[in-house]
Amino acid sequence: MLEFQVTRSNLHQFRLIETDALSPIQNGEVLVRIERFSFTANNITYGVAGDQLGYWHFFPPHGEDTSEQGILPVWGFAEVIESKSDELPIGDRLYGYFPPAEKLKMRPTNVSKGQFIDGSEHRSKLPPGYNVYRRVEAEPGYNRAIDNHRALLFPLHVTSFCLWDSLQNKDWHNAEQVLVLSASSKTSLGLGFALKEDTNAPHSIGLTSARNAGFVESTNYFDQTLTYDQLEKIDKSKPTVIVDMSGNGDLLGKLHKALGDNLMHCINVGMTHWDEGVQNKDINAEKSEFFFAPGHIQKRLKDWGPQGFAEKSGSFLMKSAQASATWLKVKEVEGLAELETYYPQILDGKFAPEEGLIIKL
Numbered sequence: 001m002l003e004f005q006v007t008r009s010n011l012h013q014f015r016l017i018e019t020d021a022l023s024p025i026q027n028g029e030v031l032v033r034i035e036r037f038s039f040t041a042n043n044i045t046y047g048v049a050g051d052q053l054g055y056w057h058f059f060p061p062h063g064e065d066t067s068e069q070g071i072l073p074v075w076g077f078a079e080v081i082e083s084k085s086d087e088l089p090i091g092d093r094l095y096g097y098f099p100p101a102e103k104l105k106m107r108p109t110n111v112s113k114g115q116f117i118d119g120s121e122h123r124s125k126l127p128p129g130y131n132v133y134r135r136v137e138a139e140p141g142y143n144r145a146i147d148n149h150r151a152l153l154f155p156l157h158v159t160s161f162c163l164w165d166s167l168q169n170k171d172w173h174n175a176e177q178v179l180v181l182s183a184s185s186k187t188s189l190g191l192g193f194a195l196k197e198d199t200n201a202p203h204s205i206g207l208t209s210a211r212n213a214g215f216v217e218s219t220n221y222f223d224q225t226l227t228y229d230q231l232e233k234i235d236k237s238k239p240t241v242i243v244d245m246s247g248n249g250d251l252l253g254k255l256h257k258a259l260g261d262n263l264m265h266c267i268n269v270g271m272t273h274w275d276e277g278v279q280n281k282d283i284n285a286e287k288s289e290f291f292f293a294p295g296h297i298q299k300r301l302k303d304w305g306p307q308g309f310a311e312k313s314g315s316f317l318m319k320s321a322q323a324s325a326t327w328l329k330v331k332e333v334e335g336l337a338e339l340e341t342y343y344p345q346i347l348d349g350k351f352a353p354e355e356g357l358i359i360k361l
C-alpha cells in the first residue's frame, strides 16, 4: 500500500512510501480503498496545527522509521473492499476524512442507513465531526458527477456557512465593514459568496496578494478587492470586523493597530500564510476569537437538530458549489505520486487559487 507522509516538524520534508504494514481486519472492522481526495491549504493547516489540535492522531503512519512522521488528513471518497462488519457491506461507498493513502482500516459504529462513526480506539477523543462517514449511495439525490466539487468545496464552504451564520447571529459585531483576509482561499470565497447573497451583510472587502487580486475581483463576491500593500485604502473610521484565513501576524498587527477602537472583533479561522509567524505585538488579543468550524457545527446541531442543520447548510453548499462552478477548474490527476508533484506548490502558496486539486487513485 502507498502512503504519503510528512515530517511533523518540517512540512517541507515528505515521502511516499510503500508499506505492507496493514494487519488483517478483525471482527467488526472494514477495509476501504480510497478512490479520490482533494488537497488544498486546509490540509497543510492540519499539519501546521497538528500538535495543537490533534490532527496527527487521526491516521498514525505505517511502515518503518515513523517516529518523526505524520499523516495530513484529506477529504474524499472510498469504497469498502473487505468487511467483517454485519452492517457495512463490501461495495458501500463513503464520503469523509481519510489519509492520503491507498487503504484504511475502520471500525464502523452507530451505523445507520445514511452514515456511521469510525469507532477506532485512537480516534475516540478527537472532534466527533471528523469521525462521521456518509454512506453516499443512500443519500437522496446523490449525484456522483459532483464528487470532485464536494471533496474540494464542502469541507471549506460548510465553514464559510458557519462563519456567515456566526457573524449575522452576532449582528455583525456592530461592524459596517467585513475584511476577509487571504480572500482567494476557497473558504474565504465561500464566505464572500454568503455575504453577497445576504442583503443585510455589511460592505465586504477581500484582501489578497497582488498575484491573486485579479482572480478574486473576477468572482465578484466581495464589494471591494484590495491587495496586502493597499491597506491605506481601507476606511479605518468605520467599525470593522476581520475574518482571517491567513494567520499572518504581521498583517493582522498592522490592521489591528490602524483600526484601533474601530476594530469590533477579529475571527481567527485559518493559517494559509503559515510560514509568516502568527504573533505580533499589535494584535488585540481581547478582541480576537479562534473559530473552529466543528465546534460551531456541534452547537448548531444542538440548536437546530441534525435535520435542521443538514437543511440549512446543505442548501447553502449546493448554491455556493453551483456559483463556484463558474470559476473553479478541477485539476484531476491520477496516482499518489502526483501529490509529490503538487504538494510543494500548495505548501508554498504557488498553486493557482481558481484550481482545485483532486488526486484520483
Ligand SMILES: NC(=O)c1ccc[n+]([C@@H]2O[C@H](COP(=O)([O-])OP(=O)(O)OC[C@H]3O[C@@H](n4cnc5c(N)ncnc54)[C@H](OP(=O)(O)O)[C@@H]3O)[C@@H](O)[C@H]2O)c1
Residues within 6 Å of the ligand: 040, 041, 042, 043, 045, 046, 155, 156, 159, 181, 182, 183, 184, 185, 186, 187, 188, 207, 208, 209, 212, 245, 246, 268, 269, 270, 271, 272, 273, 274, 275, 291, 292, 293, 294, 346, 347, 348, 349, 350, 351, 352, 353
Ligand atoms: N478553523 C476552521 O474550522 C477552518 C475550517 C476550514 C478551513 N480553515 C482554514 O482556512 C484556510 C483556507 O483554506 P482553503 O483550503 O480554503 O485554502 P486554499 O483555497 O487552498 O487557499 C489558497 C490561498 O491561500 C493563500 N496561501 C496558501 N499558501 C500560502 C503560502 N504558503 N504563502 C502565502 N499564501 C498562501 C493564497 O491566498 P492569498 O494570496 O489570497 O493570501 C492562496 O491563493 C486554511 O488555513 C484552513 O485550514 C479553517
